[in-house]
Amino acid sequence: METPTPTQTATPTPTPTPTPTFSAPLYRLAVFDEGQWQFDALPQAAAYHEGVAIPLLLRIDNALPGDAYLLTIRYTCEGFDLLTAYDHDTGSEPALASGGPVSATADSAVQIPDDQGTDADDGTAGSLSLWGGSFIAIGALLPSSPCTDEKSLSVSLLASADTLFVMWAVQLSDAASNSDLPLRLVVQLPDGDELSFEIEPATIAPAQP
16 A cells, blocks of 8 residues: 655745835925015015014924934024024914914924024014924024124934924014125934025015014
């Protein structure tokens, strides 16, 4: 009697575990104009008055909760007086506008340090506001001496959501329209890239009475 040949059983091949994929953070800088956030170039028709604080928004998409992000804000001294709170002249309207956090209640806020090189911010308690995370630290406004070129401010934040909204404002000086060069603000990102916007002095109107 022949011995039956054993039937071979196929060994199951384990299904490989997919490797998680993470998208790099997407940074976008917007300026608030005529009731909405402008994420592209500043509209040609945009016009601001001297002495007005212009709200700004840095939106970070694809943020990784638990990660820290270091940002540096730089602005030209000629034409811009200081950094201040986003709602300095506009109330909560920028926070509620489409493209922003759509909430007037920030998750975190940090006071902007006094600029030792000017008295323009005396009596002004400006702040940065953040939705989707918390502030870790904020540096001093540099240089501490009277500014001849530009000021810089470094701030670090911790993400608790995958979209972050950082909001503040930059105030035009009372003589911004007399500037020789475009007024420029830059946000330096953690990877070294920069986002910026410029305003031509010719588009700035005298302060409203």
